Amino acid sequence: MRTSMPENSTPLETILCERYCFLDEHLVSQEAVFAFVGEQAKQLNLCDDSSQLTHDLKEREKEQTTGLMDGIAIPHAKSASVIHPSIIVVRNEFPISWETLDGAPVQHIFALLVPEQQNTLHLEILSRLATNLLDDDFKRRVLSEREPHQLSEYICKKIYEGANK
């Protein structure tokens, strides 16, 4: 496994930055969440076909739920429409019905956008977000942080730290 980040590039900022964080949404359903992610990804130039991405997110969800515990879900899809790997964070003002491991509805969504072609380092970064969500301190912080800039910076920092473990 790679344990170092390339020196002159800033891969983390292209994967997650404050513009990818939407922290006070009012989406009414899981379907609305997938449509929202597709839309925003297109507007942010992270994907070139919002309906394709939305469809791929739905299909992956059908295979196996991405609802976890404590109101968190990590919808993700490997999609031909994804231009480069990225994370879109959505926090909803109210809980949304979602099939989860602990039965609780979802309010914190970390959507992982994965391109079809393999790029190990980027996939590793997305994986680190997922595994960090198993850690109580990380979870507590990302669930409560209200500022997009602080949140994206914190997540990037923890993911980068994971590179050196």
Place this chain on the structure above:
Amino acid sequence: MNIVGIASCPVGVAHTPMAAKALTKAGEQLGHTMKMEQQGGMGRINEITAQDIASADFLLIASDQKIEGMDRFEGKIPILRVNINTCIKAPEAVINKCVKAVIAKKNEQ
């Protein structure tokens, strides 16, 4: 016990490393030696070797899908399969249950 395992899920980016991490952490906390292979978006990570198999008590498959390289294990050690989400949600319970089942099977023979 010495436990080897393989975690695998469709995209292989999130659930796979999560299950691997959760099971490793839980297993070690329970006093077992754990080695978790991942099969997913990044190919095979931490591949289980013949040496690992020789000293292992059983294989735990954290997955509902087809696993590659199963011939490594045929006829060697007991194989148990558990849904990957269950492994993320309740890794200690999964390990305890598997250990119990393996011991019970051994006592039968």
